[in-house]
Amino acid sequence: MKRALFALALLLAAAPALAVNPDEILSDPGLEALARTITRQLRCVVCQNQSIDDSEANLARDMRRVVRTRVLAGDGERQVLAFMVARYGDFVLLDPPFKPKTYALWFGPWVVLALAGMIALLWFRVKRSVAAPTSVPQLSAAERTRLDALLAEIDGEPHARGRERKP
Amino acid sequence: MERGVGQAMIVELGHFALVLGLMVALVQAWLPLLGAARGDRALMAVAVPAAQTQALLLLIAFFALMHAFVVSDFSVANVFNNSHTAKPLLYKVAGTWASHEGSMLLWVLILALFGAAVASFGRNLPPELKARALAVQGMIALAFLAFIVFTSNPFARIDPAPLEGRDLNPLLQDPGLAFHPPLLYLGYVGFSMAFSFAAAALIEGRIDAAWARWVRPWTLAAWACLTGGIALGSWWAYYELGWGGWWFWDPVENASFMPWLLGTALLHSAIVVEKRDTLRAWTILLAILTFSLSLMGTFLVRSGVLTSVHTFAADPARGLFILGILVIAIGGSLTLFAIRAPTLKSGGLFAPISREGGLLLNNLLLAAAAATVFIGTLYPLLIDALSQGGDKVSVGPPFFNATFVPIMIPLLLALAVGPMLAWKRGNLSAAFRRLAPAAAAAMAVTLLAFLLAPRGPVLAPFGLGLAAWLVVGGLMTLVERTGLFAVTVSQSWARLIGLPRGAFGLALAHAGIGIVVAGISGSAWQEEHIVSLKTGERLTIAGTVLSFVAVTEGDGQNYQYLRGEFVQLRGERILGQMWPERRSYPVTRTGTTEAAIDTSVLGDLYLVLGEGDESGAYTVRAYFNPLAPWMWIGALIMMFGGFVSLTDTRYRVGAPARAPSRAAVAAAAAAE
Numbered sequence: 001m002k003r004a005l006f007a008l009a010l011l012l013a014a015a016p017a018l019a020v021n022p023d024e025i026l027s028d029p030g031l032e033a034l035a036r037t038i039t040r041q042l043r044c045v046v047c048q049n050q051s052i053d054d055s056e057a058n059l060a061r062d063m064r065r066v067v068r069t070r071v072l073a074g075d076g077e078r079q080v081l082a083f084m085v086a087r088y089g090d091f092v093l094l095d096p097p098f099k100p101k102t103y104a105l106w107f108g109p110w111v112v113l114a115l116a117g118m119i120a121l122l123w124f125r126v127k128r129s130v131a132a133p134t135s136v137p138q139l140s141a142a143e144r145t146r147l148d149a150l151l152a153e154i155d156g157e158p159h160a161r162g163r164e165r166k167p
Numbered sequence: 168m169e170r171g172v173g174q175a176m177i178v179e180l181g182h183f184a185l186v187l188g189l190m191v192a193l194v195q196a197w198l199p200l201l202g203a204a205r206g207d208r209a210l211m212a213v214a215v216p217a218a219q220t221q222a223l224l225l226l227i228a229f230f231a232l233m234h235a236f237v238v239s240d241f242s243v244a245n246v247f248n249n250s251h252t253a254k255p256l257l258y259k260v261a262g263t264w265a266s267h268e269g270s271m272l273l274w275v276l277i278l279a280l281f282g283a284a285v286a287s288f289g290r291n292l293p294p295e296l297k298a299r300a301l302a303v304q305g306m307i308a309l310a311f312l313a314f315i316v317f318t319s320n321p322f323a324r325i326d327p328a329p330l331e332g333r334d335l336n337p338l339l340q341d342p343g344l345a346f347h348p349p350l351l352y353l354g355y356v357g358f359s360m361a362f363s364f365a366a367a368a369l370i371e372g373r374i375d376a377a378w379a380r381w382v383r384p385w386t387l388a389a390w391a392c393l394t395g396g397i398a399l400g401s402w403w404a405y406y407e408l409g410w411g412g413w414w415f416w417d418p419v420e421n422a423s424f425m426p427w428l429l430g431t432a433l434l435h436s437a438i439v440v441e442k443r444d445t446l447r448a449w450t451i452l453l454a455i456l457t458f459s460l461s462l463m464g465t466f467l468v469r470s471g472v473l474t475s476v477h478t479f480a481a482d483p484a485r486g487l488f489i490l491g492i493l494v495i496a497i498g499g500s501l502t503l504f505a506i507r508a509p510t511l512k513s514g515g516l517f518a519p520i521s522r523e524g525g526l527l528l529n530n531l532l533l534a535a536a537a538a539t540v541f542i543g544t545l546y547p548l549l550i551d552a553l554s555q556g557g558d559k560v561s562v563g564p565p566f567f568n569a570t571f572v573p574i575m576i577p578l579l580l581a582l583a584v585g586p587m588l589a590w591k592r593g594n595l596s597a598a599f600r601r602l603a604p605a606a607a608a609a610m611a612v613t614l615l616a617f618l619l620a621p622r623g624p625v626l627a628p629f630g631l632g633l634a635a636w637l638v639v640g641g642l643m644t645l646v647e648r649t650g651l652f653a654v655t656v657s658q659s660w661a662r663l664i665g666l667p668r669g670a671f672g673l674a675l676a677h678a679g680i681g682i683v684v685a686g687i688s689g690s691a692w693q694e695e696h697i698v699s700l701k702t703g704e705r706l707t708i709a710g711t712v713l714s715f716v717a718v719t720e721g722d723g724q725n726y727q728y729l730r731g732e733f734v735q736l737r738g739e740r741i742l743g744q745m746w747p748e749r750r751s752y753p754v755t756r757t758g759t760t761e762a763a764i765d766t767s768v769l770g771d772l773y774l775v776l777g778e779g780d781e782s783g784a785y786t787v788r789a790y791f792n793p794l795a796p797w798m799w800i801g802a803l804i805m806m807f808g809g810f811v812s813l814t815d816t817r818y819r820v821g822a823p824a825r826a827p828s829r830a831a832v833a834a835a836a837a838a839e
Contacts, residue, residue: 021777022699022786043561048473049417051563054410094563096546102560105546109539109570116531127516 020053024064026072035071038080039064043094051094174240181231182322185272188224188279189312191217195282195305199298203370211298215286218301221308222283225276232272232321233263242328245269245321251334251754253725261345262335267469267485268321270348274465275311277349277356278304281385285360292381299367300360307359310492318485334754337726343403351396351423355461357389358430362458365451366500369507374447379440382454384813386437390430391809397423398802409760411693411773411790413798416567418473421544422464428537429457432530439526443590444514446527451511452504453530459497460537466493472548518592525585525593532578539570579633579684582677583640587647601647605639623692630688637681645674672812675804682801689770689794699780700787705736709791711772712736713745718776718785726750728761731776731785735765747776771795 020039026032036053042063044055052060052067063084070080084092096102139147195217202210232245236259241247249266250259258265264273282304289297315321338344364382368374400420405413414420433453439446467473470486517523543562550560583605587598599606613632620628646652648670649659696708705714716732729749735742745763752758765772770793777786 020697022697025697041563041565043563049415049561049563054412089559091559091561094561095565095569096560096562101550101558102546105542105560105562105566106570108542109535109574112538112542113531113535113574116535120527120531124519 020064021061024061024068026068031071034077035064035068038067038071038077041081041094042067042084043092045088045092174235174238175242177231177234178240178243178322178324181228181235182320184224184227184231185312185322186316188221188228188275189309189316191221191224192305192309192312195221196302196309197305198302199305200302200370203295203298203302208294211294214298214301214305217305218279218282218286221305222276222279225272225279228322229263229272229276232269233260236260236262239332240328241330241332242324242326243321244323244325247325247329247332249335250332251725252331253754254334254340255724257342257345258335258340261339264348265335265339266321268315268319270352271311271315271319271469272321273349274352274356275308275315277352278308278311278359281356281360282308289381295371296364296367296378296381299370300363303363303366304359307363307496310496314485314488314492318488334725334752337750337752337755337757337759338407341403341407343399343407347396347399347403349396350392350399354389354391354393354396354430355423355426355464357385357392358426358433358454358458358461360385360389361433361454362500365454366503369451369500369503372507372510374440374451374511376441376444379437379450383434383437383441386430386434386454387809387813390427390434391806391813393423393427393430394802394809395806397427398799398806401802402799405795406762406764407759409762409775410788411762411771411792411795413690413795416543416562416564418544419468421540422467425537425540425544426457426460426464428533428540429453429460432533432537433457435526435529435533439523443517443523445517445523447514448504448508448511449530451508453534455497455500455504459493459500460541462489462493462496466490467544515591517590520588520595521593522585522588522590525581525588528581529578529585532574532581536571536574536578539574540567543567543570576633579637579680582680583636583643586644586673586677602640602643605636605643608639609633609636611635620692627688627691630691631685634681634685634688637684638678639681641674641676641678641681644677645670668815669812672808672810672815675808675811677808679801679804679806679808682797682804684801686794686796686798686801689797690792692793694791696787696789698787698789699784701782701784706787706789708789709770709772710737711742711791713774713789715785715787718779723750725754726752729776729779731763731774731787733763733774735772745772745774747774749776766796768796769793 020036026035039053040051042052044050044052044057044060044063046059047055047057050060052063067080067084070083075083081093085097090097096105098106195214199211199214199217202208202213232243234240235243235246236250237256239246239250239252239259241250245266245268246262249269250262254262262269264270282301285292285297285304286301292300361382364378364385368378397420400423401413404415405411433450436446436450436453440450466486466489470489472486515523543566546562547560550558583602584595584598587593587601588595609632612635613628616628616631645663645666648666649662651659654662694709696706698706700706700715702715702717705712707713712735714734714736716734719730719732721728721730727750729751731747733745733747735745743765745765747763748761750759750761760775763774765774770791773790773792775788775790777788779785
């Protein structure tokens, strides 16, 4: 009785960890590996952000079966994916296709990175030009040698001492 | 009957305290601001008792709700919907923040506690800055308390009270998930401190090294908690969801990951402001954006917009309210920034190759990484909304692998180099010379990985090499600062003792990332066996034989279980036993799988018991996840590094007397 109740409870439960089942697995390891590569790229269309490889939903199981049937029939990765897109639309692809409506998606990160890099470069330029405006009178040769001598002195031991003192 | 009346009183007191908290926030949001504008000390001083009172009131409200959960008072709708008398005590307590209403209450409670901490310990803060920062905190609290009271009241009653509750989703009845939200919120809300200080500084028009020094401990604490919170969530997914996945690029995960990325950038740019008094405007902007992303994370998770744009439209009250908060907070702070930023002159100069330059590169890449996650998370919503639901796209792991990962790799490569560069002007070749041991370790590890697994995934050995580069590079910062191998060991030891805690924090956090990277790389070698097995049969995975001994049934506290018993064998030697379980919770009619995990340094042996069929065979899933535990250990080390830095006397929040005054900091900055 208890066992029957338990079985009933499990049946009623949205039984988890039902992902790929032993009876689904293809006997040819090469084809099975191909099927797994494909099922990892397909979204379970009734789940929240899960691939059909991970999902425990019944629909995901059906979709896995379809993928394996196509693979057994000799379809390649591209063909199976195209078949699924024809059935479910682009929504089924976890790897969004590269087309006009996803240009902003695919280029976005790189545009942000390039913009950020450009702003940083500009910032360096502006800072340098502010720090050394061209209108400032240039040093004479004598002044320059004296400055170099002073700088050399500063670059000597006091610098090292400065590092020592730093926390 | 007596007890019932007392209980009713406690719930009403909590409800009353919550509404009173809203009133206090109303006062805190503008009186101190007015005081600061007029230079009225008495008005400014209102901020301190207001912040403290608010924290006290929200503590009362929070514990009143917790009490209702513990005694199973089903006259409270929130308790009825999320609890059950048979639920273990830990999950009754954790149930307080497991629901939408309760978690929002926890959110404002943490906000109020942070505010009270500033009010109580920030005695050395300039009164205007303190008053303004606390007023901004008051505004945030006001918005969220109004949200709770008007749309998500946790104290709403049901009459007549039901006899039994509906129980909590069994997936959430787990120790890892009990503590995941509080840690995550400590992180999210902790960034509000940086935000409030940034807004206050913008109103005041003054940002300097001292400002950065006040903001850093809060940012550091928030960052460490968020690191821990994200790691805990990921670990939970790993052991609870039943197939060993640990990160799915799910919008809910991304919502917490974006503030983490920008918060990490903020943590580093604040160092530049503190030490060199430059990059001020950028740091302020980061502080605003980091908290804005925290708010957006709250919106994404709480509004229901993630499931579909249409669920959001179906129950718009909550979503619209948070969206309103979002627009006002982000729009307002960015407007303030646009007005005031041009007046912020940036200070010290530095060459591109320098410590500052390294930190700037860190900021650029982290900001780009955060933008990538942002675009990837919101793009499906955008397309859905623009096409009125007619067109949909999915953005899954392949997108993030193609964009996020290439941005992170240069960051990780540069991560070891940055700390080796001097301030103002660094020497790149000298830095590389100092990193020679790290480079050697990286190459050795990569080669070793190729030799051990010649036919495995190609990129994984490089991942391990990168990990070695980071770990050794992190430790080299300590070697460098103690002069180990250059001076005598005793001298090095003396220097090591004298190092500020921040130096250890840096080494730990950087090495911790390396360990996380090793764990991630290891997952590429995952082994999987899915078989149908009868008792008495065996399976072999990663050199270990697992013998299926028996299946037993039984009752847990509020569930029934089916438990498999497996014996681990190597040859005929018994190494240990494993008990994977399937649980069924009768109240919610849902089940969970409890994987049996055998952890070692090399990886996890992960065993799941699946369904049985008529012939008595069970589906058994066995995985070997190489180096998986390294991910959580690495994250733990990062978090620990954050806390070690926090104990650095320079940032000690609770020791105002010893903290340097504004003048002293300015003098120190001038001397550097």
